[in-house]
Amino acid sequence: xxxxxxxxERMPTLEMVAARAxxxxxxxxxxxxxxxxxxxxxxxxxxxAIAALNYVPNRAARSLxxxxxxxxxxxxxxxxxxxxxxxxxxSIVQGVALRLSETDYTLNMLIASESRxxxxxxxxxxGNVDGAIVVSHHRGDHSYAHLGQALPIVFGGRxxxxxxxxxxxxxxxxxxxxxxxxxxxxxxxxxRIATIAGPQDMPPGVDRLAGWRSAMRANALDDSLIEIGDFxxxxxxxxxxxxxxxxxxxxxxxxxxxxxxxxxxxxxxxxGLTIPGDIAVGGFDDxxxxxxxxxxxxxxxxxxxxxxxxxxxxxxxxxxxxxVERVTMMPTELVVRNSI
Amino acid sequence: xxxxxxxxERMPTLEMVAARAxxxxxxxxxxxxxxxxxxxxxxxxxxxAIAALNYVPNRAARSLxxxxxxxxxxxxxxxxxxxxxxxxxxSIVQGVALRLSETDYTLNMLIASESRxxxxxxxxxxGNVDGAIVVSHHRGDHSYAHLGQALPIVFGGRxxxxxxxxxxxxxxxxxxxxxxxxxxxxxxxxxRIATIAGPQDMPPGVDRLAGWRSAMRANALDDSLIEIGDFxxxxxxxxxxxxxxxxxxxxxxxxxxxxxxxxxxxxxxxxGLTIPGDIAVGGFDDxxxxxxxxxxxxxxxxxxxxxxxxxxxxxxxxxxxxxVERVTMMPTELVVRNSI
DNA sequence: TTGAAAGCGCTAACAG
DNA sequence: CTGTTAGCGCTTTCAA
Numbered sequence: 001x002x003x004x005x006x007x008x009e010r011m012p013t014l015e016m017v018a019a020r021a022x023x024x025x026x027x028x029x030x031x032x033x034x035x036x037x038x039x040x041x042x043x044x045x046x047x048x049a050i051a052a053l054n055y056v057p058n059r060a061a062r063s064l065x066x067x068x069x070x071x072x073x074x075x076x077x078x079x080x081x082x083x084x085x086x087x088x089x090x091s092i093v094q095g096v097a098l099r100l101s102e103t104d105y106t107l108n109m110l111i112a113s114e115s116r117x118x119x120x121x122x123x124x125x126x127g128n129v130d131g132a133i134v135v136s137h138h139r140g141d142h143s144y145a146h147l148g149q150a151l152p153i154v155f156g157g158r159x160x161x162x163x164x165x166x167x168x169x170x171x172x173x174x175x176x177x178x179x180x181x182x183x184x185x186x187x188x189x190x191x192r193i194a195t196i197a198g199p200q201d202m203p204p205g206v207d208r209l210a211g212w213r214s215a216m217r218a219n220a221l222d223d224s225l226i227e228i229g230d231f232x233x234x235x236x237x238x239x240x241x242x243x244x245x246x247x248x249x250x251x252x253x254x255x256x257x258x259x260x261x262x263x264x265x266x267x268x269x270x271x272g273l274t275i276p277g278d279i280a281v282g283g284f285d286d287x288x289x290x291x292x293x294x295x296x297x298x299x300x301x302x303x304x305x306x307x308x309x310x311x312x313x314x315x316x317x318x319x320x321x322x323x324v325e326r327v328t329m330m331p332t333e334l335v336v337r338n339s340i
Numbered sequence: 341x342x343x344x345x346x347x348x349e350r351m352p353t354l355e356m357v358a359a360r361a362x363x364x365x366x367x368x369x370x371x372x373x374x375x376x377x378x379x380x381x382x383x384x385x386x387x388x389a390i391a392a393l394n395y396v397p398n399r400a401a402r403s404l405x406x407x408x409x410x411x412x413x414x415x416x417x418x419x420x421x422x423x424x425x426x427x428x429x430x431s432i433v434q435g436v437a438l439r440l441s442e443t444d445y446t447l448n449m450l451i452a453s454e455s456r457x458x459x460x461x462x463x464x465x466x467g468n469v470d471g472a473i474v475v476s477h478h479r480g481d482h483s484y485a486h487l488g489q490a491l492p493i494v495f496g497g498r499x500x501x502x503x504x505x506x507x508x509x510x511x512x513x514x515x516x517x518x519x520x521x522x523x524x525x526x527x528x529x530x531x532r533i534a535t536i537a538g539p540q541d542m543p544p545g546v547d548r549l550a551g552w553r554s555a556m557r558a559n560a561l562d563d564s565l566i567e568i569g570d571f572x573x574x575x576x577x578x579x580x581x582x583x584x585x586x587x588x589x590x591x592x593x594x595x596x597x598x599x600x601x602x603x604x605x606x607x608x609x610x611x612g613l614t615i616p617g618d619i620a621v622g623g624f625d626d627x628x629x630x631x632x633x634x635x636x637x638x639x640x641x642x643x644x645x646x647x648x649x650x651x652x653x654x655x656x657x658x659x660x661x662x663x664v665e666r667v668t669m670m671p672t673e674l675v676v677r678n679s680i
Numbered sequence: 681t682t683g684a685a686a687g688c689g690c691t692a693a694c695a696g
Numbered sequence: 697c698t699g700t701t702a703g704c705g706c707t708t709t710c711a712a
Contacts, residue, residue, distance in 0.1 A: 011467050013689055024699045029691060037697055056466030060403035061689035064704045069400065074449075076437070087628065090430035093449075097416070101451040106468075109414075109433075109449045111441040126396030127351050128446075233632045262632040269634055288427065289632055292573045292602040294609055353705055364683045369707060377681060401705035404688045 012053040021049035032057055059106075072100060072315060073124060073132040074109045077141065087287045088304050092135055092156060095308025103316060105130070124151055131319045133311050139202055142167050152318040154311045158203050158327070168318060170311045170328040174204050174284075177300040177332035178211025181282040182254050184298070186219050188340050190252030190280055194225035196239040196264060198256040205231075208256040208284055225250055229260045236263025244271060251279055252340075258283040258290045261297055261339075280340040296337030303330050352393040361389040372397055399446075412440060412655060413464060413472040414449045417481065427627045428644050432475055432496060435648025443656060445470070464491055471659045473651050482507050492658040494651045498543050498667070508658060510651045510668040514544045514624075517640040517672030518551025521622040522594050524638070526559050528680050530592030530620055534565035536579040536604060538596040545571075548596040548624055565590055569600045576603025584611060591619055592680075598623040598630045601637055601679075620680040636677030643670050 014032070018025045023042060030038050031046040038046075049055075063069045074096055076089070093109070100107050108129060112120040124132055124147060131152035134144050142159040145167045155169040185193050195212045198205030209226070216223040227242050229235035236255055240263065243250070255261035261283035268279055275281055275295055283290055283299035290297040307330050317324045354372070358365045363382060370378050371386040378386075389395075403409045414436055416429070433449070440447050448469060452460040464472055464487060471492035474484050482499040485507045495509040525533050535552045538545030549566070556563035567582045569575035576595055580603065583590070595601035601623035608619055615621050615635055623630055623639035630637040647670050657664045 011689095014691095015689075025690080026692085026700080027698060030698085033691085039697065042697085056462050056468075058404070058466070058689050059468050060400045060409065061704090062691075063400040064398070064404050064706085065689075065691040067691095067704070078438075078441075087427060087430070090427065090433075093430075093433070097449055097451050098418075101418075101453060107449045109437050109447045111437050113441060122394075122396050126398070128396075128399050259632070266632075266634045288628060292599070292606075292629055294606045351705095354707095355705075365706075366683060366685095366708080367681090370682090373707085379681065382681085398705050401688090402707075404690085405705075405707040407688070407707095 011058070012055040014055070014057065017046065017049045017053055017055050020053060021046045069128060069130050070105050071108050071129045072105045072312070072319075073129040074107055075112050075120065075124075075132055075134045075144065076109065077112045077136045078114050088285060088302070089135065091304035092308035092311075095305035095310075096133060096312045097308075098305070099309035099312040103312075105312075105316065121147065131315045133315055135308075135311075142169075152315060154315040154318065156307065156311060160201065160203055166326075168314060168324065168326050170307060170314060170330065171203075172302050172307060172330045173332050174207035175211040175214070177284060177302075177334075178208040178254065178256070179215045180211075180332070180334055181284070181298070181300050182212045182215035183219075184334060184336075185252040185254060185280055185282055185340055186215065186221070188252075188276075188280055191221060192225070192248070192250035193221065193252035193254060194227070194243050194250045196236055196243070196253065196255045196260050197226055197228050198231050198260075200228065202231075205256060212254050229256070229263075231257050231259060233259045233263040236260025237267050238263070240264040240267040252282075253279055254282045254284075256284055258285045258287045258297060258299055261299070262289045262293060265293060265297075275339050282340055286335050290335070290337070293339075295339050298337045298340040299335050301333040301335045303332070306330060351398070352395040354395070354397065357386065357389045357393055357395050360393065361386045407467075409468060409470050410445050411448050411469045412445045412652070412659075413469040414447055415452050415460065415464075415472055415474045415484065416449065417452045417476045418454050428625060428642070429475065431644035432648035432651075435645035435650075436473060436652045437648075438645070439649035439652040443652075445656065461487065471655045473655055475651075482509075492655060494655040494658065496647065496651055500541065500543055506666075508654060508664065508666050510647060510654060510670065511543075512642050512647060512670045513672050514547035515551040515554070517624060517642075517674075518548040518594065518596070519555045520551075520672070520674055521624070521638070521640050522552045522555035523559075524674060524676075525592040525594060525620055525622055525680055526555065526561070528592075528616075528620055531561060532565070532588070532590035533561065533592035533594060534567070534583050534590045536576055536583070536593065536595045536600050537566055537568050538571050538600075540568065542571075545596060552594050569596070569603075571597050571599060573599045573603040576600025577607045578603070580604040580607040592622075593619055594622045594624075596624055598625045598627045598637060598639055601639070602629045602633060605633060605637075615679050622680055626675050630675070630677070633679075635679050638677045638680040639675050641673040641675045643672070646670060 014025050014028050018028045028046055031043050097107055133154050135156040142155055144153060148167050155167055158169055158171045197209040200206055213223050227239035229239045255264055261281055268275055273279055283297045286299045286301035290299045310328055314324050314328060354365050354368050358368045368386055371383050437447055473494050475496040482495055484493060487493060488507050495507055498509055498511045537549040540546055553563050567579035569579040595604055601621055608615055613619055623637045626639045626641035630639045650668055654664050654668060
């Protein structure tokens, strides 16, 4: 007895197409897979039959026979996923999905439970996917790096530990971007510029601070006004308070991301100071907040959606055996609004 | 000749487990699928063999044989996906993914190209998934409704056209939420309350306006101060300007979403008015902006992540043949900050 | 309770 | 260029 699918319907099979077209199943398979060695007329006949029957190849069967799944996993660590709708992450996912929708690959989004890491590991290694994209919120977490030998993997962001030179990753030019906006602050005439840096155990935190510092030093300006936050608005606010409490006057601020800039904004306003009059503020990310704040935040645009798209692209090449650079850097762009 | 997988490795098969455990493949299959009729000892032996070999069942083979895929599609219309990192959508996706990660279903996220709708349709109907979740940014777009007869589908948001009483959907209590925050504005002593409504061709736009209106009428207040926006910050700013230009004074405002409230904020500030001193402002969504704005926006919390989780839950029940209500409403919650 | 056997729908040598 | 022939790894009757 043949079991029908859950909806009780039979789907047309390749065999039925073959029968209708009067050719062998192999030929139909060739047509479906765009094999070059099939006569145009036959292609035509087969395609007609396919259209008539409304035939759709069965992925499972295809995958079983070809030993390829045409599935790409997008791995998001649970802690990352729980972050309250992180816009950066969302854009990346969007970029991956959009790019992949143009290919024959299917996107399998999976949340990596941190309490049961083997579950994810097994899934990835169980032959269920052709490759994986791993994104972890800014963390440079390459804990899946060791799987890279067995499965093509592309990471978002450079690894935290630079010794890891085996994994493929796509990153943003954090340092250069930070340097550029700091230069812009300087060009606007500011001389005393503070920074609210990100966590120093996250690559973007480190790199953006480095960018600020190198711009300051290149212009022989004091680079001691540093406070650290954790990329959250609240931490930005606190860092801003500490900065003001130092009692050393300053007229410029570079926040390592827009959310911290948002926190700083509120403290600056509370203190009765104006932006950019008293303090010019620069951010990083160009997220949702940057555009809606008052005054609009001058910031560094991070191509998060393109970042996702590029990760997808790199992975597909990797899967298909093409040559790819281990490191792909995405350029940033200065977005001038009204805060500097 | 046998072709190996892309990485050139052989994965352990059920057959190998059977051999090692000294039982038949059928028995191993039963153990893997928790069949009740297997002797505990045998289960033990088989599980040991599975562990020893690090066996992971092959999804494709399983799906081919059982005619079930264990895959759920999350369909996002392209136009929705392109929205600049919509935080609402992101939370929903997150909720779906988190909920599904606890089940044996796998999440297949797919962008529905609007230029080639058949591609998505064929994919869904091609036996590639066991069910689908369709989210479209606020639109109540049930254009896949007709597929509902052939494939279990759950929609996010009620349909635009109420005649559609065949599809399953999960929605938020928009009207009640709007009514509640309007009541709160009234309770704060405001008498002249305007609203910036959402598009009247989107269910949430309609429902939130209705909620505002019913609260106003119940309190015998004038409900004529209405301007329409499109849920974007810019449209909120424009609507606010039109409201001010009317010359009719008002001391309260309900914006149908936080983004429009954000736009209104900037116009209010530009006009030299204070919040909540001159105008108290209420929003809807409790998105990222609401928490970071100055003053913090009092708004209606939308359980977007739980919404996603619930959609996943409903779909799984539907797939597994359990009874489910066609309509599931999620409650909202008033979040009090400093704008009222 | 367990095993044997027959596919699920497709791809991929190999022949012709 | 096309057809024949084996499977891919698993589930599922049916018999034992």
